[in-house]
Amino acid sequence: MINLKSFMARQDILALIILAALLFVVMPMSMDIFRLNLIGKYLTYAFVAIGLVLCWGKGGILSLGQGVFFGLGGYCMAMYLKLESSTPEATAIQSTPGIPDFMDWNQITELPWFWEPFNSLTFTLVAILVVPALFAFIIGAAMFKRRVGGVYFAIITQAIAAILTILIIGQQGYTGGVNGITDLRTLKGWDIRSDDAKYFLYFLNGALLLGVLVLCQFVLKSKLGRLLVALRDKEDRVRFSGYDVANFKIFVFCFAAVLSAIGGAMFTLQVGFMSPSFVGIVPSIEMVIFCAVGGRLSIFGAVYGTLLVNWAKTTFSETFPELWLFGLGALFIAVVLVFPNGLSGLYRSYLAPHVDRWIFRKPPEGGSTGTGAIDTPAFEPDPAARPAE
Amino acid sequence: MFADYSWTELGSIFAMQGFAGLILFSVFVLMALGLAIIFGQMGVINMAHGEFMILGAYVTYLCSNFVEAFVPALFGVYFFFAMILAFFVAGALGALVEWSLIRHLYRRPLDTLLATWGLSLILQQAYRSIFGAREVGVTLPDWLLGSVPLTDIIEIPINGIFVMVLTLVIAISVYFLMFRSRTGMQSRAVVQNRVMAGAVGINTEKVDRMTFALGCGIAGVAGSAFTMIGSTGPTAGQLYIVDTFLIVVFGGAASLLGTIASSFAISQAQSTMEFFLSGSMAKVLTLLTVVGILMLRPEGLFSAKIRR
Amino acid sequence: MNTITNNTDFLLAIENLTVSFDGFKAVNDLNLYVDENEIHVIIGPNGAGKTTVLDLICGRTKATEGSIKFRNRELTEMREHEIVREGVGRKFQNPSIYEDLTVFENLELSFPRGRSVWGALTFQRDTEVTARVREIAEMVFLDTLLDMQAALLSHGQKQWLEIGMLLIQDPELLMLDEPVAGMSVSERKQTAKLLNEITKGRSVMVVEHDMKFVEDIAHRVTVLHQGKILSEGSMAKVQSDPKVIDVYLGH
Numbered sequence: 051m052i053n054l055k056s057f058m059a060r061q062d063i064l065a066l067i068i069l070a071a072l073l074f075v076v077m078p079m080s081m082d083i084f085r086l087n088l089i090g091k092y093l094t095y096a097f098v099a100i101g102l103v104l105c106w107g108k109g110g111i112l113s114l115g116q117g118v119f120f121g122l123g124g125y126c127m128a129m130y131l132k133l134e135s136s137t138p139e140a141t142a143i144q145s146t147p148g149i150p151d152f153m154d155w156n157q158i159t160e161l162p163w164f165w166e167p168f169n170s171l172t173f174t175l176v177a178i179l180v181v182p183a184l185f186a187f188i189i190g191a192a193m194f195k196r197r198v199g200g201v202y203f204a205i206i207t208q209a210i211a212a213i214l215t216i217l218i219i220g221q222q223g224y225t226g227g228v229n230g231i232t233d234l235r236t237l238k239g240w241d242i243r244s245d246d247a248k249y250f251l252y253f254l255n256g257a258l259l260l261g262v263l264v265l266c267q268f269v270l271k272s273k274l275g276r277l278l279v280a281l282r283d284k285e286d287r288v289r290f291s292g293y294d295v296a297n298f299k300i301f302v303f304c305f306a307a308v309l310s311a312i313g314g315a316m317f318t319l320q321v322g323f324m325s326p327s328f329v330g331i332v333p334s335i336e337m338v339i340f341c342a343v344g345g346r347l348s349i350f351g352a353v354y355g356t357l358l359v360n361w362a363k364t365t366f367s368e369t370f371p372e373l374w375l376f377g378l379g380a381l382f383i384a385v386v387l388v389f390p391n392g393l394s395g396l397y398r399s400y401l402a403p404h405v406d407r408w409i410f411r412k413p414p415e416g417g418s419t420g421t422g423a424i425d426t427p428a429f430e431p432d433p434a435a436r437p438a439e
Numbered sequence: 440m441f442a443d444y445s446w447t448e449l450g451s452i453f454a455m456q457g458f459a460g461l462i463l464f465s466v467f468v469l470m471a472l473g474l475a476i477i478f479g480q481m482g483v484i485n486m487a488h489g490e491f492m493i494l495g496a497y498v499t500y501l502c503s504n505f506v507e508a509f510v511p512a513l514f515g516v517y518f519f520f521a522m523i524l525a526f527f528v529a530g531a532l533g534a535l536v537e538w539s540l541i542r543h544l545y546r547r548p549l550d551t552l553l554a555t556w557g558l559s560l561i562l563q564q565a566y567r568s569i570f571g572a573r574e575v576g577v578t579l580p581d582w583l584l585g586s587v588p589l590t591d592i593i594e595i596p597i598n599g600i601f602v603m604v605l606t607l608v609i610a611i612s613v614y615f616l617m618f619r620s621r622t623g624m625q626s627r628a629v630v631q632n633r634v635m636a637g638a639v640g641i642n643t644e645k646v647d648r649m650t651f652a653l654g655c656g657i658a659g660v661a662g663s664a665f666t667m668i669g670s671t672g673p674t675a676g677q678l679y680i681v682d683t684f685l686i687v688v689f690g691g692a693a694s695l696l697g698t699i700a701s702s703f704a705i706s707q708a709q710s711t712m713e714f715f716l717s718g719s720m721a722k723v724l725t726l727l728t729v730v731g732i733l734m735l736r737p738e739g740l741f742s743a744k745i746r747r
Numbered sequence: 748m749n750t751i752t753n754n755t756d757f758l759l760a761i762e763n764l765t766v767s768f769d770g771f772k773a774v775n776d777l778n779l780y781v782d783e784n785e786i787h788v789i790i791g792p793n794g795a796g797k798t799t800v801l802d803l804i805c806g807r808t809k810a811t812e813g814s815i816k817f818r819n820r821e822l823t824e825m826r827e828h829e830i831v832r833e834g835v836g837r838k839f840q841n842p843s844i845y846e847d848l849t850v851f852e853n854l855e856l857s858f859p860r861g862r863s864v865w866g867a868l869t870f871q872r873d874t875e876v877t878a879r880v881r882e883i884a885e886m887v888f889l890d891t892l893l894d895m896q897a898a899l900l901s902h903g904q905k906q907w908l909e910i911g912m913l914l915i916q917d918p919e920l921l922m923l924d925e926p927v928a929g930m931s932v933s934e935r936k937q938t939a940k941l942l943n944e945i946t947k948g949r950s951v952m953v954v955e956h957d958m959k960f961v962e963d964i965a966h967r968v969t970v971l972h973q974g975k976i977l978s979e980g981s982m983a984k985v986q987s988d989p990k991v992i993d994v995y996l997g998h
Contacts, residue, residue, distance in 0.1 A: 106549075112549045112552070114552075189734075192734040192735075193734060193737070196734070196737050197737070198733075198734075198737040200548060200549065201484050201548045201549060201552065202688060202733075202737060204484075204549060204552060205484075205684045205685070205688055206688075206730055206733060206734075208681060208684070209681050209684070209685055209726055209729075209730050210730060212681045212726065213723055213726045213727055213730070216719050216722055216723050216726075217719070217723050219719060220717060220719030220720055220723065269868065272867065272868045272869070272870060273855070273856065273861055273867045273868075273870035274864065274867035274868050274870075276848060276852055276855075276856060277856060277867055279845065279847050279848060280845040280848060280856055282847075283845045283846055283847055283848075284843050284844065284845055284846075286807075286839070286843065287839075287843040287844065287845065287909075287912075288856075289827045289828055289831075290805060290807075290827060290828075290831055290836075290837050291831065291856065291857045291912065291916065292828050292831035292832050292859060292862050292916065293828055293862050293867075294826075294828045294862075294863075295828075297863070297864050298864060298867070301864045331677075331681065335553075335556055338553065339553070342553065372564060372567070372568055375560050375561070375563065375564035375567075376560075376561055376564050376565075378557070378560055379557040379558060379559070379560035379561035379564070380557065380561065381557065382553050382554060382556055382557025382558075382560065383540065383554050383557040383558065385553070386544065386547075386550045386553050386554040386557075387540070387543055387544075387554065390550075
């Protein structure tokens with residue numbers, strides 16, 4: 051890995067530290083394990099939202115099927131865990147012991163072939179990354195090589211989310227149907243439902259998230275990051291500068307898919323089940339709103355947006371369930387009409403100048419065409435936002 | 440899967456399923472026509488289209504209750520009034536939405552998609568608050584009930600025939616409105632060159648509003664028709680939105696004929712397969728085929744080549 | 748002019764090129780040759796197929812028939828980015844630059860290195876890149892504006908930036924679609940100077956309406972009309988051609 055400072059500006063490092071402090075110190079100290087586990091669950095969606103920042107915010111490719119990849123990652127993990135908890139001893143009362151309970155209920159007498167490899171943890175971990183990447187590659191290659199983009203891409207990815215959901219629900223003998231894969235207990239004998247495990251998984255999840263943020267920051271600060279912005283703006287110009295545009299789109303779509311899948315796998319581990327209700331059209335488009343609320347151009351904003359929307363959802367849908375949908379609907383309209391750059395945009399406009407002045411002792415940006423920019427790699431037109439607290 | 444049936448049985452199955460498919464076809468066409476007008480003519484993705492349809496369905500439901508309670512003498516013909524009312528109510532809401540929301544978002548199709556999704560959530564919750572979460576059905580007048588026996592096995596329900604005739608009438612009217620009338624010409628002129636259309640004196644804002652309202656109004660009529668074959672609930676519209684979008688894209692966005700042809704293909708494929716497979720697998724296979732074809736031929740079935 | 752040659756000394760040889768859109772032939776059996784180090788201007792009335800010819804060369808439009816050979820390599824079978832890598836650069840009619848990026852970044856993205864996904868990820872902004880960007884920026888009069896967001900440039904500056912983005916790739920054939928459209932008189936003069944300068948060591952194809960400007964720069968002029976060549980030769984010869992006066996220049 052290249053020196054961190056070469057692609058992280060001081061503001062970004064500060065943003066990372068603040069987020070780390072929030073996730074690893076403030077939250078664990080101020081919440082019981084139930085609430086913390088809930089935060090951990092929200093943070094798994096943040097992986098999807100970060101992927102969408104790259105794909106949609108930077109690259110202009112709106113996927114309405116990110117739930118598919120979240121689900122693929124989650125289901126891979128769930129299949130492994132389910133097999134582990136379906137030992138012949140544990141399932142002795144079934145007519146076919148040793149297979150997952152829902153298969154037995156659906157008169158399936160033998161483990162299907164595609165379940166077999168999920169007995170191996172190594173295979174499972176590889177599959178969590180490779181299966182979604184491969185799936186995204188097939189979709190991306192088919193669409194981007196034929197120059198399908200914009201709303202057509204959005205509609206087709208949405209249709210794929212719909213298809214996969216119907217398929218999972220319809221094939222309940224193989225997938226657990228509408229209830230999903232439930233009753234997951236242990237990972238290599240380690241009880242994932244215990245408080246200790248939940249604490250551990252929360253911290254693992256947080257660490258993965260920070261790792262992903264650093265990785266994304268690296269991608270965004272590389273020339274590829276600038277190319278994505280260029281692509282969103284003038285695709286033809288990029289093509290006629292000698293780049294094979296489709297390859298870059300495929301890359302960022304696959305990258306976002308893998309991030310979503312990591313989120314999905316961590317979701318399964320922390321929540322203890324996986325179901326089609328995290329795969330379909332509705333969850334997929336809600337993940338877009340997490341990203342939009344945070345600010346579609348900011349990976350840090352996406353994390354805060356995810357936390358905020360989910361916190362609001364939990365609070366409101368517990369106390370005023372009928373108000374929540376109105377609120378969510380209004381949120382969709384508001385982020386499009388009123389504040390298209392989300393939280394990070396608000397932060398940039400109102401807070402960032404003060405922060406820059408007090409912390410970095412730097413004059414407010416804008417107006418100058420100084421000479422510094424060539425040597426300090428700190429330029430991005432849509433600078434990653436810092437937390438809006 | 441055909442092995443278990445005799446030839447005559449198979450023939451009847453195909454005829455019956457084909458007919459059932461025709462009713463689905465009618466709802467698809469009516470939904471897709473409105474969507475195709477809005478998407479093809481304006482480039483706006485209206486994710487709330489299903490909710491406009493359901494609005495039409497609720498209007499029909501209210502009409503049915505109202506007439507039944509206060510003017511039972513007119514019950515036999517209330518459906519026609521209901522349809523007209525559904526058209527205007529949905530159209531009026533469409534005009535309101537265009538004015539308050541859509542007009543700020545032209546040239547940002549992805550944003551219209553998100554904003555109208557938000558609108559659809561709000562409408563769904565509004566229906567739930569007003570009409571309750573339970574699905575409601577309308578009472579049909581007697582003459583729409585029953586069926587016409589064609590052979591010993593095949594029977595054709597009268598409401599199905601009614602829906603199809605209705606669809607035909609609306610499709611033809613839309614064709615004349617969009618391609619043969621002055622209004623339609625103006626609308627298409629705005630699509631092709633907004634600045635120039637404005638310069639020659641077309642009120643582009645008004646044309647946009649009318650186009651959007653028309654699309655929504657047709658969705659309202661689709662909702663009226665929908666009450667005859669399904670029950671109306673707050674989220675019933677959402678179930679159709681993906682299918683309908685695929686139909687519009689599959690047919691080639693700006694082509695009326697394409698929209699009808701792809702509605703027909705998709706509804707028939709789904710309906711015929713449904714008899715042999717489970718409903719969900721029929722739907723998966725249909726949608727998968729459509730998505731597969733779209734990946735190979737992204738411009739849809741019918742689309743004009745244009746000089747860039 | 749209509750004999751088909753298999754091997755030519757020309758940099759670019761277009762032969763029997765036809766493209767039809769639903770039966771309408773925008774370019775009809777066209778033969779056109781560009782020499783090394785030549786400024787070749789294409790003029791003609793609207794709809795004559797000028798821009799289409801450029802589109803065909805750079806692969807944006809696929810030919811129905813005919814061949815386009817660049818250094819004896821067939822371009823019609825190649826994809827756009829491959830044609831660019833062969834050494835053909837194309838400027839669009841409307842300035843096509845990345846408005847959200849700075850002038851420096853616009854030029855840097857056009858620098859011909861790290862064009863694969865992996866290459867872009869590992870691309871380093873070394874002294875070679877920085878020096879080259881500065882050099883080109885100076886050439887296109889933008890050296891003081893390197894940190895400015897490209898959206899803030901004037902229309903003429905945007906046109907120059909796009910020319911700069913092509914120059915940094917050092918193409919052997921540069922195609923410019925109406926490079927001075929919308930420019931002020933002084934900007935026009937500067938652009939003519941720029942074109943005369945950059946043509947050293949490369950050929951330039953220009954589509955232009957501004958006859959004064961064409962006179963300033965053209966080595967050879969081709970007049971297109973309805974997808975076919977109406978007249979070809981020096982500016983003086985073309986201007987005195989009665990056919991040209993009839994359909995284009997007017998009386």
